[in-house]
Amino acid sequence: MNTNEANLKINELRKLLLYHNKLYYDKGTQEINDSEYDELMIELRMLENMYPSLVDDKSPSKMVGGSPLKEFSQVVHPVKMLSIEDIHELKEEESNSKGLSPENNLTEWYHKLISSINDPKFSLTVEPKIDGVAVTILYENGSIKYAATRGDGSTGDDITQNILTIESIPSEIKNLNKGKVELRGEVFMENKDFEMLNESREKNGESKFINPRNATAGTLKQLDPNIVSNRPLKLIFHSxxxxxxxxxxxxxxxxxFLIQSKLPFDNWYRVIKDEKNLIKSIRELNHDRHTFPYATDGAVIKVNESKYHDHLGQTSRFPKWVCAYKYKPEQGQTKLNAVTIQVGRTGVLTPVAELEPIFISGTTVSRATLHNDDEIRRKDIRIGDTVIIEKSGEIIPAIIKVNKEKRPSETHPFNIFDFLGGICPSCDSKIVKEEGFTSWKCTNVSCPALLATSLTHFAGRKMLDLDGLGSSLAETLVTNKIIKHPLELFELDEEKLANLELAPANLASGQISKPRRFGEKKAKKLIQSLIRAKELPLSKWLFAMGIHNFGESAANECSRLHKDLSEIINSQLxxxxxxxxEIEEWLKSNSLKKIKSINNDSNREKxxxxxxxxxxxxxxxxxFLEPYNIASELGGVACKSLISFFNSINGQxxxxxxxxxKIEPKSDNYNPINSLVVSDDKKLHGSSWVITGTLTKPREHYKKTIEELGGKVVNSVSKNTNYLLAGNKAGSKLSKAEKLNVNILNEEDFLILLTQ
Incomplete structure (x- = not known):
C-alpha cells in the first residue's frame, strides 16, 4: 500500500468511525457491535502508525467520546474525563498461531507499567467494566452541584435532573462537609429491567432499544426528567x-469512602500485587461476569497508589495508569434449522432464526433475530447453514456470519417474500414493503396475530383507557370474530358483552380456572369508558391507533401542531x-467528496x-419549519409512517x-407557534421560564399552563430567563439562576403568581 492508497483508506475509516461515534454518543444507538467498532479503530491506528505524515489531531483515534448536545446546558469538567485505553484479549486463531496466551497484550501492558514505576510493591485494582454511560457528579459542601456526561472529555451535558431520578443517588452526602468532591461512575440498566422496558415499548408502538447501553444513553438524553424517572436506571461509582x-x-x-457513605459501588473487586494474580483475577471475572445482572465486556485495571497517577501521566485520550481489558466476544457455531416469521402488533414481519441449541455467555441460545431482508441478504444467511453466533453485551444473540465451508449444496438464498409466498402467515393477506422502509408488513387490520394486541394497546391507560378490556377479552373478541377493527368496539352491545364467555385463566396455584363470564358490571364499565373515549384529545387517539414508528411523544407533538385529523392528513409541516x-438520506449516501471521487462518471456534473x-x-x-420548533420525536420516519398509514387501506x-x-378528536395542546396564540393581556405574556426539579404534577402540566398564559418554556437558564420554577432536588439550574438573579418560584409561589 502506497501513501495515496493509505490516505484513501484512512479517510474512509475516519468517516466511518465518526458516523458510528455520532450514533453511539449523540443519538444513543448503534448499527455495529462493539467488537466490529474496535476492529475499525485498530485498523485506523495501525495505518496512522505506519504513515505518521497522515496523522491528524481531529482523527477519531485522537478523540474522546462525543460532542456535547445543544439541547442541554454545558458543564466544563474541572478534571478532564478521558477515555480508557483498550487492551484486547487475543482471538483464538491468533493466540494459537503465535503460541501466545490470550492475555498476552495485558501482560505487555503490565511489564511497561513495572518499568515506568520502578517499585516492586505497587498494586493494581481489578473491577468489572460495566457497559453503560460514563457520568460525573460534583458535590460541594455535601450538596449536589451538578451531574454531567463525559461529552468530549472537556465539556459535557448537564443531566442533573435526570440523574436525581435514580433512587440510589443522594442530593446530599452528610460526611462531605467541606469543599468539592467529584464522583465518577457508570449509569446502566440491568438485563431484566431492559427486557421489561423493551416489552413495554413494543406494546406502545415504539421501537425497541438494541441493548441496555443503548437504552441508557437514550434515556439520559431525554429533556423531560419525568420520562427518565419511569426508566429503570442504576448507577455505580468507580472513581x-x-x-x-x-x-x-x-x-x-x-x-x-463509598462504602461508609452508603453510595452505590460494585461488589466484585480485587487488589493484586503481581502478574500471576492479575491473570488469575481476569480469568475469575470472565467466569463470574456471566452471573451479573448487568452487561459487562471486560475488566478495568488501575494502579492502586494515587501518587503514581501523575508520575505515569496521560495521552490526549487516556491516562497511562489504567486500562480496560476487553474479553473477546463469546462465539459459537451452530446450525440454522428454520426461520420463523413473527407478526408484530403494527403488522411488521420479523424473521427469527431457529437454532440448534448452543450454550454461550452463561445461557442456552436457541433463537436469534434476523432483523429484516436486508440483513439476511447482506450476510447471505440460508436455512441449513452453519452460523456463527455472538453474544457480546447483547441481550438478544446475533448471527455474525455464515461458515460457508460447511454450507450444504442444496441451500438457497432466503428472502421473506418468497418464503411466505407473499402472504401473511397469520391471515393469508398480501404483505407489503412501504417505500423508504426495510421491513415487510401485513396491513390487514383484521389479522388475528395483530388485532388482539392492537385492541389491548388501543385500550391502554395512556391511550383510550378502556376499563376492563384486557388481553383475555381482546382474544375472545377476535377468536369469536366479533371485532375485526378496533373502532368496531363502539358497536358492542352491552348485553352481549356481559354474556361473553372468556377463556380459562391460569391461577396462582398453577391450576386452570373454569370458563368465565364477562359479566354485567364489567360490560357496563367498558361501555361507559367507550362513551368517554369519544371526547378524548387528538394525541390520545393518534397514539391509540398503534402506528408503526409513531409513539406517545410523536403523538403529543403532532397534536401540538395540528387541530384535528383533517389538518394532519393535509399538513404541509x-x-x-x-x-x-428523504433529502438527508440521499445526502448521507452521496457526499460531495464521494461524487467527485468517482472516475469516468458521465453523470458527475449532474x-x-x-x-x-x-x-x-x-x-x-x-x-420554513424553524418557527414551529418541531421536536425530534416527530421526525421524518415518524411522519412517513403516519402518512403511509392514512394512505393505506387500513388507514382509509x-x-x-x-x-x-361521529368521532372527531380535537387537539388539547394546539400551539404551533407561540407568538400566534399569545396576546399582550395574557398574565405571563413574553416571559421566559425554566422548569427544574421534582414537582407534584407532571412537568408537562406546568409547561402547558405557562404557554397558555403567554409564557415560553426553555431548557436552560440564561440571562434572558425571567422565572425558574423549582421543585425538590433542583440542581445546577437552581445554582445558575441564583447567580443570574433569576426569579425563583416553588409550586406555591407559582400558584400565588397566577392568582394575583
Whole structure:
C-alpha cells in the first residue's frame, strides 16, 4: 500500500468511525457491535502508525467520546474525563498461531507499567467494566452541584435532573462537609429491567432499544426528567475527579469512602500485587461476569497508589495508569434449522432464526433475530447453514456470519417474500414493503396475530383507557370474530358483552380456572369508558391507533401542531418534514467528496448539481419549519409512517369508521407557534421560564399552563430567563439562576403568581 492508497483508506475509516461515534454518543444507538467498532479503530491506528505524515489531531483515534448536545446546558469538567485505553484479549486463531496466551497484550501492558514505576510493591485494582454511560457528579459542601456526561472529555451535558431520578443517588452526602468532591461512575440498566422496558415499548408502538447501553444513553438524553424517572436506571461509582479536603492515597481508600457513605459501588473487586494474580483475577471475572445482572465486556485495571497517577501521566485520550481489558466476544457455531416469521402488533414481519441449541455467555441460545431482508441478504444467511453466533453485551444473540465451508449444496438464498409466498402467515393477506422502509408488513387490520394486541394497546391507560378490556377479552373478541377493527368496539352491545364467555385463566396455584363470564358490571364499565373515549384529545387517539414508528411523544407533538385529523392528513409541516428526511438520506449516501471521487462518471456534473440543489432545498425547508420548533420525536420516519398509514387501506378504513361513529378528536395542546396564540393581556405574556426539579404534577402540566398564559418554556437558564420554577432536588439550574438573579418560584409561589 502506497501513501495515496493509505490516505484513501484512512479517510474512509475516519468517516466511518465518526458516523458510528455520532450514533453511539449523540443519538444513543448503534448499527455495529462493539467488537466490529474496535476492529475499525485498530485498523485506523495501525495505518496512522505506519504513515505518521497522515496523522491528524481531529482523527477519531485522537478523540474522546462525543460532542456535547445543544439541547442541554454545558458543564466544563474541572478534571478532564478521558477515555480508557483498550487492551484486547487475543482471538483464538491468533493466540494459537503465535503460541501466545490470550492475555498476552495485558501482560505487555503490565511489564511497561513495572518499568515506568520502578517499585516492586505497587498494586493494581481489578473491577468489572460495566457497559453503560460514563457520568460525573460534583458535590460541594455535601450538596449536589451538578451531574454531567463525559461529552468530549472537556465539556459535557448537564443531566442533573435526570440523574436525581435514580433512587440510589443522594442530593446530599452528610460526611462531605467541606469543599468539592467529584464522583465518577457508570449509569446502566440491568438485563431484566431492559427486557421489561423493551416489552413495554413494543406494546406502545415504539421501537425497541438494541441493548441496555443503548437504552441508557437514550434515556439520559431525554429533556423531560419525568420520562427518565419511569426508566429503570442504576448507577455505580468507580472513581473520582476533582477532590478538595480529602486525600485518597490509594483507590481502595476511595472504595472504603463509598462504602461508609452508603453510595452505590460494585461488589466484585480485587487488589493484586503481581502478574500471576492479575491473570488469575481476569480469568475469575470472565467466569463470574456471566452471573451479573448487568452487561459487562471486560475488566478495568488501575494502579492502586494515587501518587503514581501523575508520575505515569496521560495521552490526549487516556491516562497511562489504567486500562480496560476487553474479553473477546463469546462465539459459537451452530446450525440454522428454520426461520420463523413473527407478526408484530403494527403488522411488521420479523424473521427469527431457529437454532440448534448452543450454550454461550452463561445461557442456552436457541433463537436469534434476523432483523429484516436486508440483513439476511447482506450476510447471505440460508436455512441449513452453519452460523456463527455472538453474544457480546447483547441481550438478544446475533448471527455474525455464515461458515460457508460447511454450507450444504442444496441451500438457497432466503428472502421473506418468497418464503411466505407473499402472504401473511397469520391471515393469508398480501404483505407489503412501504417505500423508504426495510421491513415487510401485513396491513390487514383484521389479522388475528395483530388485532388482539392492537385492541389491548388501543385500550391502554395512556391511550383510550378502556376499563376492563384486557388481553383475555381482546382474544375472545377476535377468536369469536366479533371485532375485526378496533373502532368496531363502539358497536358492542352491552348485553352481549356481559354474556361473553372468556377463556380459562391460569391461577396462582398453577391450576386452570373454569370458563368465565364477562359479566354485567364489567360490560357496563367498558361501555361507559367507550362513551368517554369519544371526547378524548387528538394525541390520545393518534397514539391509540398503534402506528408503526409513531409513539406517545410523536403523538403529543403532532397534536401540538395540528387541530384535528383533517389538518394532519393535509399538513404541509408533515410533508416538508418527510421531504427533508428523504433529502438527508440521499445526502448521507452521496457526499460531495464521494461524487467527485468517482472516475469516468458521465453523470458527475449532474450529480454535483443535484447535490447542490438538495443542500439548497434543505436550507429552504429548515427556514420554513424553524418557527414551529418541531421536536425530534416527530421526525421524518415518524411522519412517513403516519402518512403511509392514512394512505393505506387500513388507514382509509379507520377514517371511514371515525366518520361512522361521529368521532372527531380535537387537539388539547394546539400551539404551533407561540407568538400566534399569545396576546399582550395574557398574565405571563413574553416571559421566559425554566422548569427544574421534582414537582407534584407532571412537568408537562406546568409547561402547558405557562404557554397558555403567554409564557415560553426553555431548557436552560440564561440571562434572558425571567422565572425558574423549582421543585425538590433542583440542581445546577437552581445554582445558575441564583447567580443570574433569576426569579425563583416553588409550586406555591407559582400558584400565588397566577392568582394575583
Amino acid at each position: 473520582f475527579g476533582l477532590i478538595e479536603n480529602n486525600n485518597f492515597s490509594k483507590l481502595q481508600d476511595f472504595r472504603q 408533515i410533508a416538508k418534514t418527510i421531504e427533508r428526511w 450529480n454535483i448539481a443535484t447535490y447542490n440543489d438538495n443542500k439548497q432545498k434543505i436550507a429552504e425547508i429548515n427556514k 378504513s379507520t377514517l371511514e369508521k371515525f366518520d361512522k361513529h
